[in-house]
Amino acid sequence: DGGITQSPKYLFRKEGQNVTLSCEQNLNHDAMYWYRQDPGQGLRLIYYSQIVNDFQKGDIAEGYSVSREKKESFPLTVTSAQKNPTAFYLCASRTGTGTYEQYFGPGTRLTVT
Amino acid sequence: AQKVTQAQTEISVVEKEDVTLDCVYETRDTTYYLFWYKQPPSGELVFLIRRNSFDEQNEISGRYSWNFQKSTSSFNFTITASQVVDSAVYFCALSDYTSYGKLTFGQGTILTVHP
Numbered sequence: 001d002g003g004i005t006q007s008p009k010y011l012f013r014k015e016g017q018n019v020t021l022s023c024e025q026n027l028n029h030d031a032m033y034w035y036r037q038d039p040g041q042g043l044r045l046i047y048y049s050q051i052v053n054d055f056q057k058g059d060i061a062e063g064y065s066v067s068r069e070k071k072e073s074f075p076l077t078v079t080s081a082q083k084n085p086t087a088f089y090l091c092a093s094r095t096g097t098g099t100y101e102q103y104f105g106p107g108t109r110l111t112v113t
Numbered sequence: 114a115q116k117v118t119q120a121q122t123e124i125s126v127v128e129k130e131d132v133t134l135d136c137v138y139e140t141r142d143t144t145y146y147l148f149w150y151k152q153p154p155s156g157e158l159v160f161l162i163r164r165n166s167f168d169e170q171n172e173i174s175g176r177y178s179w180n181f182q183k184s185t186s187s188f189n190f191t192i193t194a195s196q197v198v199d200s201a202v203y204f205c206a207l208s209d210y211t212s213y214g215k216l217t218f219g220q221g222t223i224l225t226v227h228p
Contacts, residue, residue, distance in 0.1 A: 042218035
């Protein structure tokens with residue numbers, strides 16, 4: 001089945017450690033996105049990528065990094081520089097032509113203590 | 114800058130009641146897209162509808178209907194005869210008309226439908 005996978009569902013880390021969240025899609029979509037969701041808030045854009053080897057900062061990129069070496073994969077690294085990393089992280093993808101809706105993965109809930 | 118406001122933080126209804134979720138947006142673009150997404154307890158966002166700024170026709174899909182009014186910058190969502198399975202967080206979102214497709218989300222409305 002086509003879709004977006006994010007692993008793991010739950011992730012626990014100690015403060016000061018970098019952690020990488022996985023996002024894979026087999027929809028052949030060109031664009032991929034990372035969002036952060038905090039309780040009672042909407043989603044905020046961290047990074048996005050339109051094509052392989054290219055990505056742009058979103059509204060809250062500080063403390064995060066990404067790579068896009070393959071069309072199917074867009075991993076997000078939460079670095080120790082991110083002051084408040086505990087959140088729900090959602091990955092999305094969108095086809096580059098025609099339709100504009102984004103399709104979302106199941107999310108990863110990161111807890112840093 | 115784009116902005117989406119969902120003034121209702123939480124709504125609670127009894128099954129079979131109709132419920133309307135409000136969404137007001139701000140944008141300087143003349144061409145844009147509006148969306149509604151549903152987030153059930155599992156966490157994954159489910160796409161419900163996309164509407165472009167040129168099309169003000171209301172849309173109905175089963176028990177769901179959407180009212181887009183450009184004059185008031187609103188894109189409201191109505192669920193008719195609500196069911197317990199409709200309980201979720203609903204997000205309204207706005208996208209500019211570029212290839213980037215970046216979404217600006219509202220804060221979300223938590224809908225609880227009681228049996």
